[in-house]
Amino acid sequence: MIYFDFAATTPLDSEAAEVFVQASTEYFGNSSSLHDIGGQSLDLLENCREELANLLGINKKGLYFTSGGSEGNFLAIEALLSAPKKAGKHIIAGMAEHSSIHGVLNRLEGYSITYLPLTASGLIDVKELERAITSETVLVIVQHVNSEIGTIQPITEIARICREHDIHFHSDFVQSFGKVDLKKITPLVSSFSFSAHKIYGPKGIGGVYVDPAISWKAFFPGGSHESGFRPGTVNVPAIASMTAAAQKLNVQLVQNHYQFLELRTILLESLDPIKEYVHVYQADTGSQLPSIIGLRVSGIEGQWIMLECNRYGFAISTGSACQIGMQTPAKVTVALGLSPQEAKEFIRISFGKTTKREDVVKLGETIVDIVKEFKR
Numbered sequence: 061m062i063y064f065d066f067a068a069t070t071p072l073d074s075e076a077a078e079v080f081v082q083a084s085t086e087y088f089g090n091s092s093s094l095h096d097i098g099g100q101s102l103d104l105l106e107n108c109r110e111e112l113a114n115l116l117g118i119n120k121k122g123l124y125f126t127s128g129g130s131e132g133n134f135l136a137i138e139a140l141l142s143a144p145k146k147a148g149k150h151i152i153a154g155m156a157e158h159s160s161i162h163g164v165l166n167r168l169e170g171y172s173i174t175y176l177p178l179t180a181s182g183l184i185d186v187k188e189l190e191r192a193i194t195s196e197t198v199l200v201i202v203q204h205v206n207s208e209i210g211t212i213q214p215i216t217e218i219a220r221i222c223r224e225h226d227i228h229f230h231s232d233f234v235q236s237f238g239k240v241d242l243k244k245i246t247p248l249v250s251s252f253s254f255s256a257h258k259i260y261g262p263k264g265i266g267g268v269y270v271d272p273a274i275s276w277k278a279f280f281p282g283g284s285h286e287s288g289f290r291p292g293t294v295n296v297p298a299i300a301s302m303t304a305a306a307q308k309l310n311v312q313l314v315q316n317h318y319q320f321l322e323l324r325t326i327l328l329e330s331l332d333p334i335k336e337y338v339h340v341y342q343a344d345t346g347s348q349l350p351s352i353i354g355l356r357v358s359g360i361e362g363q364w365i366m367l368e369c370n371r372y373g374f375a376i377s378t379g380s381a382c383q384i385g386m387q388t389p390a391k392v393t394v395a396l397g398l399s400p401q402e403a404k405e406f407i408r409i410s411f412g413k414t415t416k417r418e419d420v421v422k423l424g425e426t427i428v429d430i431v432k433e434f435k436r
Contacts, residue, residue, distance in 0.1 A: 061370075062419045065377045066258075066412035067207055067235065067352050073260035076305040080262055083297035091294050092284060105296050108303040112267070115310055117243030121272040124289040125299050128266040129234035130160035132253030135290060136268045137164045139276035140199055140228040140250055148196035152176065154184055154213075156395035157203055158232055165201075172196075178395040181343040182211035182354075190221050199228045204245070204252075205235035208379050208392040208408055209341040210352025212240070219248035228274075234258055234266075238309040239316070239349060250274060256302035259309050260413075265298035316413060320350035323411050323420050327353060330424025334431045341396060351412070354392065356405035357427075360434055365407055368430045374423050377408045 072080075083104065089097035091105045113120035126132040153165060155175040165173050174192045179185055184202055200222050202213050215231060222229040228250040236242060238259030246252065246269065255266035268289070270276060283291035309316070331338050340355045342348050357365060362378040369376050379390030389403035398406075409423070 061373050061375055062423070063375045064409045064411065064415070064423060065375050066415075067210075067408060067410035068377055069257045069263070070260045070412055071414075072262055072301075073305050073308060075308065076261055076301045079304040080297050080301035083300040087296055087300070091296055101296050104300055105294060108296075108299045111303050112306060115306055116246050116269070118246050118269050119272050122269050123267060124270070124286045125265065125267050125294060126253075126290060127264055127295075128257070129158070129232065129253050129255035130163075131290070132255070132266050132268040133158065133160045133230075133232055134164050135279060136230050136251040136253055136270060137161070137199070137201065138279040139268075139270050139289075140230055140274065141168075142277035142279075143274050144198040145226040145228060146198060148194075148198040150174070150194050150196035151199045151201065152189060152192050152197060153201040154178070154203060154395065156206055156208070156392040157201060158207060158234070159391070161201055161203075161232065162391070176202075177397060178206075178211070178392070180396070181347070182206060182209045182341050182392070182396065183343055183347060184213050184218065186214055186217045186221065189218060193221070193225050193227070197225065197227050199230065201230045201232075203232035203235070204242075205233075205240070205349050205352075206354075206392055207235045207352070208390045208406070209354030210235070210349035210410075211341075211343045212236070212347045212349060214347070215245045216248060219245070222250075235349065235352070238306055239313070239351065241313060256298065256305060259302075259305050261302035261305035262298045265295055265302050267302075312413070317350065319413075320411050321345075323415055323417065324350045324353060326417060326420050327409065327424050330421055331427060333428050337431060337435070341392070351410055353409045355407060355409075356398075356402060357407070357431055358405065360431065361404045362407040363404070364434075365427065365430060369423070369426060372426050372430075374426060376423075377410075378406060379408055 087101045087104045089101040091102040109120050149171045151173045155177050230251045231249050233252040234255045237254035251270045253268050257263040278288045280291045337358045393403035
């Protein structure tokens with residue numbers, strides 16, 4: 061089986077795995093314990109916090125470790141709403157946000173929420189965002205990179221608008237962490253979330269940054285871990301493993317970017333024989349993560365193509381793995397204005413650092429054969 065679903069999750073890096081095992085056996089103490097073994101674990105935890113803060117260009121005082129991106133989104137939004145810059149009960153969010161964002165917003169009581177669609181290029185229209193702002197708007201939520209089509213949202217421009225209107229800004233960085241240099245935009249947002257298992261780290265660990273200037277109130281009162289941000293014993297071995305994976309990817313950012321650009325070109329060119337049926341959803345190169353390709357083939361359900369690819373030994377997907385079990389269309393297809401039938405045709409192909417050129421060619425040829433056989 062050849063894997064083309066790296067946007068869903070990645071294999072654990074071998075060096076990160078070694079760090080996990082070493083930390084689990086040598087730094088197993090509870091980092092909140094007052095004895096020396098707990099102190100050793102605390103030292104490792106704080107070293108990781110400082111290293112990740114340096115990689116991200118943030119103040120380590122605002123960095124908190126969580127169980128992953130979904131929990132991070134939840135806690136970040138609750139933290140910002142506990143300390144708004146002004147009175148109000150209006151939130152603006154992207155229609156194509158991750159399901160964890162929609163889950164938080166759906167449970168809020170007393171708030172009105174405006175959902176913004178995407179343009180044909182898969183981007184938020186900042187003018188439409190600005191028009192949606194009212195005197196009651198206290199929070200804007202826009203993910204940095206869309207997990208289904210890989211478009212990169214104009215975070216700098218959105219952050220400027222939020223500052224001008226005294227609005228908190230949360231961004232989901234799960235798909236951009238470890239793939240894009242984030243240092244220029246991390247100081248611009250009120251909070252962001254990230255996850256380890258998208259960057260060859262372990263599952264079940266991630267983090268949140270909340271601007272230390274924000275006096276948030278804990279969603280779970282009485283917790284003693286992570287400065288009260290969340291309850292539960294801190295998973296130091298997983299944090300150390302995530303840090304090792306992040307350090308490794310950080311030095312490969314430019315190399316990986318150009319590798320994925322080449323692979324993207326190869327795949328799209330290989331689909332040329334069926335180009336009249338293929339619709340790729342993407343932005344210009346500067347606003348596109350090259351490792352994620354979201355497309356549909358007219359007249360063929362994406363699930364059928366996915367299953368046929370699986371039969372031929374290729375693992376692709378029909379969208380976010382967090383949504384598949386719900387049997388609902390990927391939120392990006394709704395945000396793009398696709399019809400229910402067009403939404404069912406959507407598939408996602410995503411590359412990783414182990415993806416080989418020849419495998420991309422084989423995948424493209426296989427999809428062409430599948431479509432030609434279906435259309436015959």
